[in-house]
Amino acid sequence: MARRRSLETSAVSQRMNLRRRRQIAWSVLAACAVLGGGWLLRMDYARAISTDVLDLVPTGERDPELALVRELASEAEARTMLFVLAAADGRPPPLEAAARFAAALKRSPAFREAIPLADPASRDAAGRTLFELRMALLFPRWLQAREQSGTRVSGEPIEAARDAAARLKRFVASPDALAFQDLIPADPLLLLPDAIEQMKAALPLVQGSGDGSANGRIWGQLADSPLSEAGQAPAFAAIEHATAEVRAAFPGLIVSFTGVNRFAAASRARIEREVSWLNVLSLTAVLAVAAIFIRGVHRALHLLPVVAFAVLGAWVATTMVFPRVHIVVFVLGALLTGVAIDYGFYLYMQPPAGPGEDYWAKVRRLLKPLLASCFTTVVGFALLLLSDLPLIRQLGLFVGVGLLCALAAAVIYFSTVRNPFLNAREFRLGQAFTPAVRRKLRWTLSLTWLVAVAGLGRVTWRDDIRELEIPSATLKADDARIRAQFGDGGDRTVYLTYGATFDEARGALDKFAAWLRGRAEFGNLAPLIPTRAEFEHAVQFARHEPQFPKGLAAALEREGFAAAEFEPFFEAYRAFSRSESAVLDAAVERLHQALTGPPGLLWHRGPRVNWFVTVARTAPGEAPPASMQTVAASQLQSLNRLFANYRRSALRLSLAGLALVGLGVFLTYGVRDGIRIFAIPCGACLGIFGVFGWIGHPLNLFHLLGAFLGVCLTHNYSIFSATSAYRREPPPVSVRLSALTTAASFGVLALSGIPVVRALGITVSTMVVAALCVIELEHLGALGERREAK
């Protein structure tokens, strides 16, 4: 009777405790949810979350090539869209069709510019500006060329004046004279015809040939980034609208186009489809595993709040610390759930030590393995904060904070659950074998591992940014076909000659052009823009050589010209002689504004970096010397290099993190036991990479990130199993369940069409399965034996 009363009292006391625990726990959790939710609700997502791949490049990038690519890609280059129109029979349409199409595009706010390349209007406008600026921009180059060739420009006789008059006489008998006849009185030195002639060599390299096919070519520039939503759907709608409008007048018109936004949109659509079916399949796989192992699957829903609070904490902390976070962080950060759920599994599936064990007593009992696994993993991820690459730093914070939140949420949340124990079905996996068989299997595994590890020497890396997307052969073929019509037949090399200031970049361009001459056919804007030294020298010449105009007038008379008709030139020459240095800056700025379409992409003026583009065909294999401040600007290669930088940074920090995790284990469990515990995550990682080396599977950044995650997961399994081993119990069922659900969900990712997702899936699932095999074979059983022996 007394015993019954005592039990009733105890039950009442427990109910009271539970009620009080719930009040406290729900208050804490609710406060966190309200504060975190409030922060996320108030957040400006468009500003805080970036989908721009360029945000993966550090803003203070030290590598000039990457810094240039960052600028280049965010500027006009990436916003360019190329269109090719064709009549129903496949031939180039009338120019009017292209003009109407371009006009329709320009009416849309999605497009900043649309230029039919066969329409001479923009070329004429640039030509007019260049003519007006001929003395400031072209005369210094003319003078420099004469002086360099040893032609006398002063004294008697003035050979340069004599040659100019003779050239002019030949020119007026050429077909081009008909085009320039009105300009000749103001330009007897033929500055403008010469500049246009030189640009004729460069322009086909950037906009294709000027033959009849040009009629159908249109160059467009988006108003917004092609990687943003604003640069995609509205632009496609505008193109559709323009197509319908022009087809009304030109039935059967065929419109093809390409641009970064087309790839980005297609890639995003494919990834969305892929993620949808991967998620469904992954969830199905996890539920299937859970249904096999758990009695009363619905009770597993108690694990969801733990994961939810982990993700909430990670989001809040990351967006609070970093003003702009890349979307990839959240995608990769979703993997956090895989680790975060482990604490819930472990806490929830551990049976009570005895009947009526208090929840907090259970927590205290399990605290050591929980803290050991959590803190060592957090320390590992915290190391990523030292990276100079934004993505890695953001990922480190996201996962680190997420794990701390997961542990705290698990401990607090399960205090509110009346029966915090999830019973599992009994399966004899490793236990199905006799100890002797297990021992033999362990030896076999060890030998296999030794062989596998030797494969580490054969590991190769392939850092290809294209592995971030699903390859689309059709889009690529379309892109290559259209670009070929714009002069990019795949044999072009684009060089960027850069400098902190415009003058520095322009100076370097001359050095580079001298190096490239004779090595490749190339074009750039050097013929149109003098260096500052050339400009200042030409002004001094005009000031101090008054004989030159007189000599030119006399030479013109001798060649049958009426010198008096050339007064517009002499007037411009006198005005030029009064020029200050600022005249060059103003002229350069005006020309910059006047150059639209593809020629406008040939240079960039910015506060931090200035560059000139040189397009070369059949470029030399060797890179230009560093003193020329010129890099071959293959965006693909540069982004691949960025990808490689990320991989190297991740590798360095992962190794350091691994060492720290190991140190944590050694400090907690002693060196001898620590080695045995740490051998599981470390061995699984090295063994799997060794296998990749043997089978010749090249690795990338995402294999590394997968391995990092895999180490954290298997480290948890190892520590939780060690706790059971010390008690001479078989590995806990929570480890088995966690490992199998993880292997199932990441195994599904291995079916992805996106190479990097596949890499992640394969790495994590194989590591987890390998670690589980080792645990099931009671590799840690020796810990209990040793403790017992003591």
Place this chain on the structure above:
Amino acid sequence: MVGGGTEPASRAARGRSAWRQPVGLAFTVLAAVVAQAAAAPPLIAPQFRLEADPPAWRELAARFARRTDTTASFEERRYFPFRKEPVVLVGDVRVSPVHGLSLHYTSPDERTMILDDHGLLVREASGQAAPLDPRAAAAVGPLRSILRFDFAELAAGYELYGRRAGETWSLGLVPRDATLRRALGDIFVEGEADTVRRIELRRSAKQHIDIVMAAPQPAASFTPEERRRFFR
């Protein structure tokens, strides 16, 4: 080369009485031409306006259409306000119903301009070919239609004016496009029967281009070698 050739310099060495007579004759002829020109009403006038397919010109157009490959020599004089004397270019023109128009300049520099269905191409003596500046191309563009007497094509781009007197005829072309009109001016074409004898691109009294053509050589198809050299 036909038309307007200069007389030998040895004439200057003759005595005063020796040159008085021809100079006097030349002045008389010139005065007569000027008087006739002054008497003739200007061609670009409403009464000479032609439609796209003028009935009175159909028979002549049909004769042009029946012509096969033809060759004639020509002389082109370019008058610029900044030149004291016109720039004189000479060469041969070839017209093919199939291959288009070819102007082969032989002096002062050798080059060939080819105008066909693919557009305009300039081929230098070295054999290097390049598309012509669009504004220069605009000046040459109408020549092909003129030499083929293609009224429909001409009427699309120009207002047409014309008059005939027996076998001789004159055409006036005024570009419909203002930019082209500023670049080219008005175009005047004169001919006899089914041959074009003179083309003038007139921007002003001091700035015009005159092309005078000789009578075409007897019709014969171009040889493969000619087609290779002078056409695309």
